[in-house]
Amino acid sequence: MSQELSAEEKWDKATLADNFIFYKVMRSHPEECKELIEMLLKVKIQKMEMHNEEVIAIDHEAKSVRLDVYVKDVSKMYDIEIQVADTMELPERARYYASLMALDSLKEGDDYKKLRDGHVIFLCLKDIFHQKLPVYTFENICNEDNKTKLNDRDYKHFFIAPLCAKMAKDKEIKEFFEFLISNSAKNKFTSKLSKYVEDAKHNQQWRHEYMTYERLQNIMIRYGKDLKAIETAENLLKENIPLETIAKCVGLPLEKVLELEKQLVEVPEKQ
Numbered sequence: 001m002s003q004e005l006s007a008e009e010k011w012d013k014a015t016l017a018d019n020f021i022f023y024k025v026m027r028s029h030p031e032e033c034k035e036l037i038e039m040l041l042k043v044k045i046q047k048m049e050m051h052n053e054e055v056i057a058i059d060h061e062a063k064s065v066r067l068d069v070y071v072k073d074v075s076k077m078y079d080i081e082i083q084v085a086d087t088m089e090l091p092e093r094a095r096y097y098a099s100l101m102a103l104d105s106l107k108e109g110d111d112y113k114k115l116r117d118g119h120v121i122f123l124c125l126k127d128i129f130h131q132k133l134p135v136y137t138f139e140n141i142c143n144e145d146n147k148t149k150l151n152d153r154d155y156k157h158f159f160i161a162p163l164c165a166k167m168a169k170d171k172e173i174k175e176f177f178e179f180l181i182s183n184s185a186k187n188k189f190t191s192k193l194s195k196y197v198e199d200a201k202h203n204q205q206w207r208h209e210y211m212t213y214e215r216l217q218n219i220m221i222r223y224g225k226d227l228k229a230i231e232t233a234e235n236l237l238k239e240n241i242p243l244e245t246i247a248k249c250v251g252l253p254l255e256k257v258l259e260l261e262k263q264l265v266e267v268p269e270k271q
Contacts, residue, residue, distance in 0.1 A: 007214035011207060015183040016197050017125060017161075020210050022082040024203075025196045026069045032192060033069055037078050039172055039189075040159065041119060045073045070101070072116070077101045080121040086128045094120045094156040102154075117153040123180065127160045134163035230260065237261050 005013070014021045026033040027050065034048050049072040071078040079097050083090060097120045105116045129136055136158040140150035164177040172189065179190035200206055229250040236246045237260060247254040 007211045010214065011201065011210050014197075014201065014210075015180075016193055017082060017084065017180050017183075019082050019084065020206075020213055021197055021200055022123075023069060024200050024206055025193065026080070028200075029192075029196055030071075032189070032196070033071065033080070035189060036176070037071065037080060037121070039170075039176065040121065041078075041157065043076070045071075045076075047074050049073070076117040076119065077105060078119045078121060081123070083122045083124045083128075086124075086126050090122060090124075090128055090158070091156075094122065098154050098156065115153065117155070119155050119157060121157045121159070123159050123161060125161050125181070127163060128158065132163065133160070134167045135159050230256075233257055233260055234264065237264055 010018075016022055016025060026036070030048055030050050033050070034045050037043065038045055050070070069078075069080045071080070079101060087093075098118045101118045101120075102115055105118075106112070106114060127133075138156040138158075140152055140154065142148035142150070159177070161177045161180050164173060165181055166174075168174040168177065172187065175186045175190060179185050179193065183194070185191040185194040229252050233246050233250045233252055233256075236249070237243075237257070243254060243257050243261065246252075247257045250257075
């Protein structure tokens with residue numbers, strides 16, 4: 001079994017395909033971010049406006065979200081980010097991002113026709129839909145005739161990096177995704193990105209932020225695993241499985257399983 005890399009080792013090996021590096025490079029070099037979006041979607045951005053904050057908040061009580069790169073144009077909005085793993089919730093996240101951008105697009109009292117076109121763009125390192133397409137573009141369409149569009153100007157784009165690197169007809173797109181997965185620059189655009197990645201990795205403040213980010217990510221992952229282990233242990237206790245067996249199966253200390261057993265006895269399940 002291969003040993004997991006430390007945060008320092010991850011930083012040393014990081015490329016543009018790393019979420020944190022991608023975010024820093026695109027935020028620090030808006031012209032290259034603009035060029036990338038224009039290249040991928042075959043659009044022309046008239047007026048580039050990058051969101052000043054890292055978080056879009058609806059109000060003080062509502063949930064907010066960090067969008068890796070959130071860009072506004074005169075009549076369009078774009079959210080673009082790297083997705084390394086299939087987290088099994090990208091479609092829902094795309095829907096959520098689209099709704100946040102729509103809310104950010106309108107001022108109170110504005111007509112709905114003033115909504116800007118919304119484009120959520122995921123650059124995926126895995127084919128999350130398993131249909132072997134290099135690009136998946138979604139918009140709302142009528143189920144009954146499979147052709148009448150809702151025309152709500154809400155689009156989600158999923159670019160599958162390994163397939164785009166092999167199958168993209170556009171040479172620039174093909175070479176960008178080749179760079180993304182191999183870190184090998186072949187043209188002027190990817191050479192610039194390669195330099196910006198190296199510049200980012202020499203930024204000591206960003207390095208510190210990355211270490212903090214990795215530590216928090218690990219805490220959240222461990223917290224989620226602990227919660228799942230506790231839930232599983234409680235279910236096994238209700239089935240009268242031996243305590244030692246439960247501890248071994250779920251990876252909890254025997255003392256913790258004994259504590260859970262005590263809690264279940266003290267607070268019996270409601271009928």
